[in-house]
Amino acid sequence: MTQATTHASGGAAPSAPVPSLEVRDAAVNLGGVKALDGVSLTVESGRLYGLAGPNGSGKSTLLAAISRLLDLTSGSILVGGEDVMRRTPFQVARMGLARTFQTVRLMPQFSVLENAMLGADQSVYGGSFLRQWLMPWWTRSREAEVRARAEAALERLHLTDLRDERPLSLSYGVQRKVEIARALAAEPRLLLLDEPTAGMNRAERDEIGELLLRLRHEGVTQVLVEHDLKMMVDICDHLYVLDSGHLIGSGRPAEVIREPKVVEAYLGRGRRAAA
Numbered sequence: 001m002t003q004a005t006t007h008a009s010g011g012a013a014p015s016a017p018v019p020s021l022e023v024r025d026a027a028v029n030l031g032g033v034k035a036l037d038g039v040s041l042t043v044e045s046g047r048l049y050g051l052a053g054p055n056g057s058g059k060s061t062l063l064a065a066i067s068r069l070l071d072l073t074s075g076s077i078l079v080g081g082e083d084v085m086r087r088t089p090f091q092v093a094r095m096g097l098a099r100t101f102q103t104v105r106l107m108p109q110f111s112v113l114e115n116a117m118l119g120a121d122q123s124v125y126g127g128s129f130l131r132q133w134l135m136p137w138w139t140r141s142r143e144a145e146v147r148a149r150a151e152a153a154l155e156r157l158h159l160t161d162l163r164d165e166r167p168l169s170l171s172y173g174v175q176r177k178v179e180i181a182r183a184l185a186a187e188p189r190l191l192l193l194d195e196p197t198a199g200m201n202r203a204e205r206d207e208i209g210e211l212l213l214r215l216r217h218e219g220v221t222q223v224l225v226e227h228d229l230k231m232m233v234d235i236c237d238h239l240y241v242l243d244s245g246h247l248i249g250s251g252r253p254a255e256v257i258r259e260p261k262v263v264e265a266y267l268g269r270g271r272r273a274a275a
């Protein structure tokens with residue numbers, strides 16, 4: 001497989017295609033903690049990237065910065081070649097970015113289908129009431145489109161039979177699948193997944209792994225945070241590894257997980273604890 005390159009200086013060659021995502025020297029200070037400290041990485045279009053690292057290494061912080069849920073202390077982030085630092089999360093979503101969260105964030109009062117519809121287009125439920133009042137025909141036509149996209153996303157995750165259920169009546173693993181469906185309903189070009197298989201059984205994990213590979217073949221660029229290193233090695237084109245807010249590994253997953261720095265940071269602690 002072709003491997004992505006890390007541009008430590010933050011610049012791609014002039015003739016290179018615009019990457020889906022570029023993080024340039026990103027730093028985030030959270031209450032005195034350097035959650036990210038000078039991280040630079042590149043995500044090329046249509047590839048599946050893993051983002052690994054021990055607990056507290058900065059993975060969720062990086063996804064939050066990319067999706068504009070928190071500000072960088074310094075550095076910049078480009079999505080599709082465009083600096084997103086002054087964009088709102090909603091505007092970044094409009095640029096084709098969707099994400100799932102580390103913990104389930106579904107609307108408990110809404111059905112599975114309605115939750116997926118929220119992902120398909122916030123303009124129907126979260127948009128201007130004035131516009132909906134002035135243009136009911138527009139709202140109705142948008143709602144039909146949004147419903148179709150949400151139904152297609154549910155079908156991909158084999159959730160169609162559960163479309164009328166409320167999230168809290170479902171197992172945790174199934175709730176996580178609904179979250180992935182909600183992100184897919186947005187038909188993203190860049191998908192960020194924060195531990196999508198946490199709480200899932202083996203069969204569900206395998207199903208998600210196969211889904212992510214299918215999405216990759218369809219050209220969806222993905223960044224996957226996952227503690228299951230075997231899954232990373234099996235499905236990712238490229239693996240980045242963080243430790244204490246620093247990028248300590250980058251390359252072919254099977255090779256990166258054997259690098260001494262990575263073994264020490266990511267596996268060594270667990271092995272020592274188990275010894």
Ligand SMILES: Nc1ncnc2c1ncn2[C@@H]1O[C@H](COP(=O)(O)OP(=O)(O)OP(=O)(O)O)[C@@H](O)[C@H]1O
Pocket residue numbers: 030031033034035053054055056057058059060061062102
């Ligand atoms: N709101 C916050 N205030 C202060 N420090 C925070 C906050 N959120 C995260 N941190 C710290 O920032 C660092 C990076 O946290 P982050 O959640 O990004 O790590 P992570 O790699 O996603 O961890 P995990 O695998 O456990 O989810 C950690 O030291 C964490 O304690």
